[in-house]
Amino acid sequence: MSMQPRIVKQWTTQTLPPNWFTPQQVDQKTVESLEETVKTIVSQVRKDGDKALIEFAEKFDKVKLSSKTLLVSADEIHEAYSKVTPQQITALQFIKQRVETFQKQQLQSENQIDTEGIAIRTVFCPLESVGCYVPGGQAAYPSTVVMTAVPAKIAGVKRIVVCSPSDAEGKVNALVLVASDICGVSEVYKVGGAQAIAALAYGTQTIKSVRKIVGPGSKYVTVAKVLVSTDVAIDMPAGPSEVLILADETADPRLIAFDMVSQAEHGTDSVAGLITTSEQLAEAVQKNLVNIIASAERSEKIFESLKKYGFIITCDSTDEMVMLSNQFAPEHLEVITKNAKNLYENLVAGLILLGPYSPVSLSDYASGTNHVLPTGTFAQSFSALSVFDFLRRVSIVECSKTGLEKVKDNVKVLADAENLPNHYKAIAARFPE
Secondary structure, three states: OOOOOOOOEEEEOOOOOOOOOOOOOOOHHHHHHHHHHHHHHHHHHHHHOHHHHHHHHHHHOOOOOOOOOOEOOHHHHHHHHOOOOHHHHHHHHHHHHHHHHHHHHHOOOOOEEEEOOEEEEEEEEEOOEEEEEOOOOOOOOHHHHHHHHHHHHHHOOOEEEEEOOOOOOOOOOHHHHHHHHHOOOOEEEOOOHHHHHHHHHHOOOOOOOOOEEEOOOOHHHHHHHHHHOOOOEEOOOOOOOEEEEEEOOOOOHHHHHHHHHHHHOOOOOOEEEEEEOOHHHHHHHHHHHHHHHHHOOOHHHHHHHHHHHEEEEEOOOHHHHHHHHHHHOOOEEEEEOOOHHHHHHHOOOOEEEEOOOOOHHHHHHOOOOOOOOOOOOHHHOOOOOOHHHHEEEEEEEEEOHHHHHHHHHHHHHHHHHOOOHHHHHHHHOOOOO
């Protein structure tokens, strides 16, 4: 692998290209081709069910499955425990407990209001079923099982389904299976890609459809989720992973470089960027990237990712950094500045990590926050996956006669304004003269 002197693009605010904050820039023909490919997959699964899943498994995963082997058996889950270490099991139980604690805390807010005879409270009703997509391929993501299944379990969802691609031997990653068992998943299927999303949305002879689909995935998975969202709920368009780091002259360039490299190893479409007010820091981070990549595991993938989607931008002021960061609206945002705690209220991101000891890796495996987050600027309108994504909120209103009498005149004014006189008459009938 030939190393170039520049691993990432370096810009100043004066030399930024148009739409720099659209990380996955592709031409329209490529987008249309991707959508057509995914539409074909989804359509075939809707039409042929298991048959289509089996054909796609052989085509994409190079494995021969049958309707009987799509579902992971209890014996396979038992076998998976023999393939993992006690330390790995302990680590999964640790992050499960952290996520449970954080999700339960979010449900403990007061939800009843009493105002002059009108009582309003909110009750939470769990969804009947959810499908959790867990990516596979070159890496295993048992932590994604925890992040998707645990909030669903806390919400009270009775049927939690995991779909994850198998290897060429017809086996789902052992850690993914152990994590599914620890988290109380109902069913695990050996299905990946857009075809898994279609199966969860519309069902097949073996896989029963679900009410909602959650979890991150490739561009094919993301497009499939968007396509089926007209028929089944989804969490968010969670595509290739991103980290943006805001830093000033007080930051350690070596730590920033390590954080960018850790993000880039997700895949060649991952995004890692630095925005800084220090030209000296920018140069130092660049040099550290070269040195770290040279000896890193998965170096070719990291190099390709940073070459395509890595960037460093220098700004004249902190305000300029914040403005650019909010345009990008990253999935993960690290803030390593002397005034980090004063900045976060003005920042837009899926997750904000403050200070030099809060890397993305912490949120991935130990903080208890969820790492299923909006990407591709969707943090401007979406939030991290949480227990609330698995609940229906229903408002309960109970009004006394006195309370209704106090508001009836205002109801009349608004009902008349909207030319709906019978709305008021329904209230007036309760107060005969």
